[in-house]
Amino acid sequence: MITPHVALALVRLCFDAAAITAYGVSGFIAWIAPKRLGQATAASSNFLIIAASSLAVLSTIAWLPIEAAMIGESWQSAVDRGTLSALLCDTAIGKAWLVRLALSLLLTAALPWRSASIVRLVLSGFLLASLALTGHANMDEGTRGVLHILNDALHVLAGGAWLGSLLALPGCLARLRDPALCTEAKTALRRFSSAGHLAVALVIATGIVNTVLVLQRWPTDFASTYQMLLATKIAFVAGMTGLALMNRYIFVPRMLTQPDRAIIRIRNGTYAELALGAGVLALVAFLGTLDPA
Numbered sequence: 473m474i475t476p477h478v479a480l481a482l483v484r485l486c487f488d489a490a491a492i493t494a495y496g497v498s499g500f501i502a503w504i505a506p507k508r509l510g511q512a513t514a515a516s517s518n519f520l521i522i523a524a525s526s527l528a529v530l531s532t533i534a535w536l537p538i539e540a541a542m543i544g545e546s547w548q549s550a551v552d553r554g555t556l557s558a559l560l561c562d563t564a565i566g567k568a569w570l571v572r573l574a575l576s577l578l579l580t581a582a583l584p585w586r587s588a589s590i591v592r593l594v595l596s597g598f599l600l601a602s603l604a605l606t607g608h609a610n611m612d613e614g615t616r617g618v619l620h621i622l623n624d625a626l627h628v629l630a631g632g633a634w635l636g637s638l639l640a641l642p643g644c645l646a647r648l649r650d651p652a653l654c655t656e657a658k659t660a661l662r663r664f665s666s667a668g669h670l671a672v673a674l675v676i677a678t679g680i681v682n683t684v685l686v687l688q689r690w691p692t693d694f695a696s697t698y699q700m701l702l703a704t705k706i707a708f709v710a711g712m713t714g715l716a717l718m719n720r721y722i723f724v725p726r727m728l729t730q731p732d733r734a735i736i737r738i739r740n741g742t743y744a745e746l747a748l749g750a751g752v753l754a755l756v757a758f759l760g761t762l763d764p765a
Contacts, residue, residue: 476538476541476542476545476546476547476550477542477761479538479541480535480538480539480542480761481757481758481760481761482757483531483534483535484531484535484756484757484760484761485753485754485757486527486530486531487527487528487531487532487535487572487603488603488753488756489524489527489750489753490524490525490527490528490531491524491528491596491599491600491603491632492600492631492632492635492636492753493520493521493523493524493636493639494521494524494525494528494579494592494596494636495593495596495597495599495600495629495632495633495636496632496633496634496635496636496637496638496639496640497513497517497520497521497524497636497637497640498521498589498592498593498596499593499597499633499636499637500513500636500637500639500640500641500644500660500664501513501514501517501589501593501640502589502590502592502593503593503663503667504637504640504660504663504664504667505640505644505656505660506656506659506660507656508652508653508656509644509647509653509656509659510589512647512653513640513643513644514589516643517639517640517643520639521583521592522583525576525579525580525583526580528572528576528579528580528599529573529576529577529580532569532572532573532576533573535569535572536556536559536560536565536566536569537550537551537556538550539559539565539569540552540555540556540559542761543555543559564605564606565606567605568602568605568606571602571605572599572602575595575598575599575602576599578595579592579595579596579599582595597629597632600628600629600632601625601628601629603624603625603628604621604622604624604625604628605621607624607760611686616685620682620685623678623681623682623685624678624682626674626678627674627675627678627679627682630670630671630672630674630675630678631671631675631752633667634668634671634672634675634712634749635745635746635749635752635753637664637667637668638742638745638746638749639746641664641739641742642739642742642743644657644661644664645657645661645735645738645739645742648731648735661724665720665724668716668720672713672716675709676709676713679706679709683702686764687699687702687764691703691706696764697762698759698762698763698764699764701755701758701759701762702755702759704755705752705755705756705759708748708749708751708752708755709748709752711748712745712748712749712752715741715744715745715748716741716745718741719737719738719741719742723737723738723741724738
């Protein structure tokens with residue numbers, strides 16, 4: 473039988489993936505893609521955003537009783553009214569859960585508004601940033617605690633923008649062969665590259681700050697499960713960064729001389745980044761349930 477600990481990691485993974493998908497794809501449509509390409513991307517990504525929003529609602533609903541089971545160290549606590557009431561009303565976990573539930577429901581309600589990409593971007597951004605309301609960022613108090621939460625929120629937003637927008641990139645590459653949208657697709661790729669540099673830099677900088685705030689050292693003690701998984705996550709992010717740099721500085725320039733081959737290489741590199749990103753999400757989901765000590 474699955475344990476509450478594993479169930480919490482799985483529900484965190486589902487929530488993270490859903491929020492990042494909604495945020496990244498909405499950001500690509502609203503800020504990266506020119507108008508006609510944005511409309512085409514929105515149409516082709518409609519099912520993906522609906523699925524992500526629905527998963528965000530379902531994973532949020534499941535989160536609270538699983539937290540109760542974790543605290544009570546038994547699945548019976550997941551349906552115990554006293555435990556659920558105390559968790560909801562008297563803890564930061566409960567307050568964060570209410571925020572996530574409200575935001576996920578609002579995001580779902582905004583789906584029928586086809587022209588509300590900015591609204592979906594803002595709602596999904598707040599939904600993703602709400603991850604900073606619980607977890608290791610709440611170990612500190614006072615000014616240090618506030619700064620830790622803000623840094624953690626910036627970390628997940630930068631990472632979500634990077635990983636989530638990658639989901640829309642293969643479709644953009646395909647539009648390079650569409651005479652009607654080729655120019656806009658090239659514009660989107662330039663904007664994506666510029667925004668990607670900022671997102672990657674923020675992920676690395678805020679990740680270093682988070683590591684220092686949580687551990688006060690580098691994760692070199694592999695006897696600690698937390699530090700071993702954190703080091704693996706860092707290695708995956710380094711791999712994603714290397715792939716992104718190869719795409720930008722090796723294969724994008726080759727689009728002038730070998731466009732077909734360059735597009736294939738960029739697309740394959742994007743899929744490899746997404747695979748590593750999925751690994752990062754899985755590691756983060758389990759890291760959030762572990763004691764850093």
